[in-house]
Amino acid sequence: xxxxxxxxxxxxxxxxxxxxxxxxxxxxxxxxxxxxxxxxxxxxxxxxxxxxxxxxxxxxxxxxxxxxxxxxxxxxxxxxxxxxxxxxxxxxxxxxxxxxxxxxxxxxxxxxxxxxxxxxxxxxxxxxxxxxxxxxxxxxxxxxxxxxxxxxxxxxxxxxxxxxxxxxxxxxxxxxxxxxxxxxxxxxxxxxxxxxxxxxxxxxxxxxxxxxxxxxxxxxx
Numbered sequence: 001x002x003x004x005x006x007x008x009x010x011x012x013x014x015x016x017x018x019x020x021x022x023x024x025x026x027x028x029x030x031x032x033x034x035x036x037x038x039x040x041x042x043x044x045x046x047x048x049x050x051x052x053x054x055x056x057x058x059x060x061x062x063x064x065x066x067x068x069x070x071x072x073x074x075x076x077x078x079x080x081x082x083x084x085x086x087x088x089x090x091x092x093x094x095x096x097x098x099x100x101x102x103x104x105x106x107x108x109x110x111x112x113x114x115x116x117x118x119x120x121x122x123x124x125x126x127x128x129x130x131x132x133x134x135x136x137x138x139x140x141x142x143x144x145x146x147x148x149x150x151x152x153x154x155x156x157x158x159x160x161x162x163x164x165x166x167x168x169x170x171x172x173x174x175x176x177x178x179x180x181x182x183x184x185x186x187x188x189x190x191x192x193x194x195x196x197x198x199x200x201x202x203x204x205x206x207x208x209x210x211x212x213x214x215x216x217x218x219x220x221x
Contacts, residue, residue: 005070012062012083013138019055020134023090024127026052026097027193031123034104034186035116042108045101052094056087074210082207086137089196093130096189096196103182113169113176119183122158122190129155129197137204145208148201155194162187 026048033042063080066072072080129148136144166180205211 015059022052023093030097030100042101042105046098049094049098056091059087079207082203085203086200089199118158118162125155126193133197133200145201145204152198159191
């Protein structure tokens, strides 16, 4: 019975890695579509969200099967519970990548008021956080999970830089306002992706140590 449970837990790890890879691809495609002003790629990103939604359902089914058919001990229960929470955050990451793609379609025919610099940097940092948070789960690496939580300061710092740059452009010329707001929205979606990666890392901490830190508990109260 234990061998069967461990095999299914390994399958759960594999599916989480697969879903994580899909969310990373969605982020990357949405930013590439924005940078290249590529409507076809943006639409592909939006359609890609369906695959992420399906992965969420598949993993949820596997987790429920593990809870109902197996006899998980306390540590296994924490792991399965954490996985159920993590897929919700990953699904939302997919939604936000699709939202970025939708805005990029709206901006297709307009020259950018500023060279995109910090937004792609934000996307790279957010993707790193998603990758590392899932790696910490699979490897049961508490140090890596805590590093993801700390790295959120990088994404937040880049968000503040994007905001400052675009506000300056609005002050210089009010005609920049419409596009500046759209670009700030994109940066906000990336900042939220970083927050979701932090949530994933926090659930990793819970699955390993059986506790959350104080800031996480406040967010979920």
